[in-house]
Amino acid sequence: MAKNFFKQFRAGSCYSYIIGSNSEAIVIDPHISLFAEYSNYLKNNSLTLKYILDTHTHADHFSLAAVLKKKYGASVLMGEKAISKVSDVKLKDNDEVKLGDLSFRVIYTPGHTDDAVSLFGENKLFTGDVLLIGSVGRTDFQNGSPEAMFDTLQRIKKLPGDTMVFPGHDYSEKLSSTVAREKKENPFLQEENKEVFVANMCSKQIPKPFNIDNIIRVNRNGEAVELQMIPAREAYDMAQRDPNVKFLDVRSAFEFIETHIKDSINIPIDMLGAKVDELSKAGNQYIVFCRTGNRSPMAADMLIQAGLHNVKVMEGGMTSWQKERFPVIKGQGGISLERQVRLIAGILVLTGVLLSLLVHPAFAAIPIFVSCGLILSGLTDNCMMAALLMKLPYNKKLYKTKLGGGSCSVS
Numbered sequence: 001m002a003k004n005f006f007k008q009f010r011a012g013s014c015y016s017y018i019i020g021s022n023s024e025a026i027v028i029d030p031h032i033s034l035f036a037e038y039s040n041y042l043k044n045n046s047l048t049l050k051y052i053l054d055t056h057t058h059a060d061h062f063s064l065a066a067v068l069k070k071k072y073g074a075s076v077l078m079g080e081k082a083i084s085k086v087s088d089v090k091l092k093d094n095d096e097v098k099l100g101d102l103s104f105r106v107i108y109t110p111g112h113t114d115d116a117v118s119l120f121g122e123n124k125l126f127t128g129d130v131l132l133i134g135s136v137g138r139t140d141f142q143n144g145s146p147e148a149m150f151d152t153l154q155r156i157k158k159l160p161g162d163t164m165v166f167p168g169h170d171y172s173e174k175l176s177s178t179v180a181r182e183k184k185e186n187p188f189l190q191e192e193n194k195e196v197f198v199a200n201m202c203s204k205q206i207p208k209p210f211n212i213d214n215i216i217r218v219n220r221n222g223e224a225v226e227l228q229m230i231p232a233r234e235a236y237d238m239a240q241r242d243p244n245v246k247f248l249d250v251r252s253a254f255e256f257i258e259t260h261i262k263d264s265i266n267i268p269i270d271m272l273g274a275k276v277d278e279l280s281k282a283g284n285q286y287i288v289f290c291r292t293g294n295r296s297p298m299a300a301d302m303l304i305q306a307g308l309h310n311v312k313v314m315e316g317g318m319t320s321w322q323k324e325r326f327p328v329i330k331g332q333g334g335i336s337l338e339r340q341v342r343l344i345a346g347i348l349v350l351t352g353v354l355l356s357l358l359v360h361p362a363f364a365a366i367p368i369f370v371s372c373g374l375i376l377s378g379l380t381d382n383c384m385m386a387a388l389l390m391k392l393p394y395n396k397k398l399y400k401t402k403l404g405g406g407s408c409s410v411s
Helices: 035-044 065-072 146-157 179-185 194-202 212-221 232-241 253-258 269-282 296-305 317-323 337-358 361-380 384-389 393-403
Strands: 004-011 014-021 024-028 048-053 075-079 089-091 096-099 102-108 117-121 124-128 164-167 245-249 285-289 311-314
Touching (some): 004 035, 014 035, 014 096, 014 164, 024 096, 035 065, 048 096, 065 075, 146 179, 146 194, 164 179, 232 245, 232 285, 232 311, 269 296, 311 317, 337 361, 337 384
Parallel strands (some): 024 048, 048 075, 075 089, 124 164, 245 285, 285 311
Antiparallel strands (some): 004 014, 096 102, 102 117, 117 124
């Protein structure tokens, strides 16, 4: 009797998967930071990696496909429209992918990008970035199309209701759903009018991910490299032993101001490119980290490709560091930026609701505007309200000593 395996892996908001059967395995949407996790899982379960599937050309994070291909000799599968120097097999709609005793059907699912495919079988649907839990992927990436997205969703809606849905992302830590649940709760699947759906998608203006063009280029050319991931305790020990080991914090200046590691260097990830030469000339070994470990692999890969090879990534970022109870420096006195944002957002929402009830319904636009701002902040890790608050004299004075003359903080 065949022994089957299934495991979901998480790297921040990015999800990837390994399926195994009869000692053969496929990894779906491998993330650049998870090489050790995949390797250990394959080894511990005596699995041979046969296939690597990228459901589409990722634009918000680096794929590990090229590294795994070189390490294991597995075939890289992608949709037939994918522009890729890494892929070995171009998948068409209704193609079959066999793995041990398991069989999966390829579904061409354009919309988020034009090269997107999903994998369906064994009561599971791996949707990449097309269908998300309670949402769908944006349609302004590589030849994405709201019209194609609508048609794709209509196909997905015809699958059995009990089919488990496993997406490539989730921003609320939800792990899976079902087709039936999405048809009932996902507003994008509920929309039956194609023109309304398209108009709604086109009205959404969402900032593009940082470094998107470089990420797409790296993923298409297979230029990503294996990263050295180390736990917080090892990072702490390294810094204690060697003064040339420096912590490189790629969080925003606001996050750094609130809590940071002593003597760490703060260069927000969107400013990193301009500081590569400076970091290289310093001749240090860098331990890169962010809040949870989502941004730091991207930053580390940028540095490595720019010629800095003494780079490691701290797993779990500042969250893991604080769980280990290692020392940090926190903002002193006053009300923190995070609390200020929560306070003002709450006041605006309450004021808008009261004015809409007591004065004019048009004031309902205020809480709607604030809610959209908070959602955008959660998706992009950038808070416009915090940026504005930092310009107040109160906050400039409060955080002046934390910036240390800082060339790369809030300017």
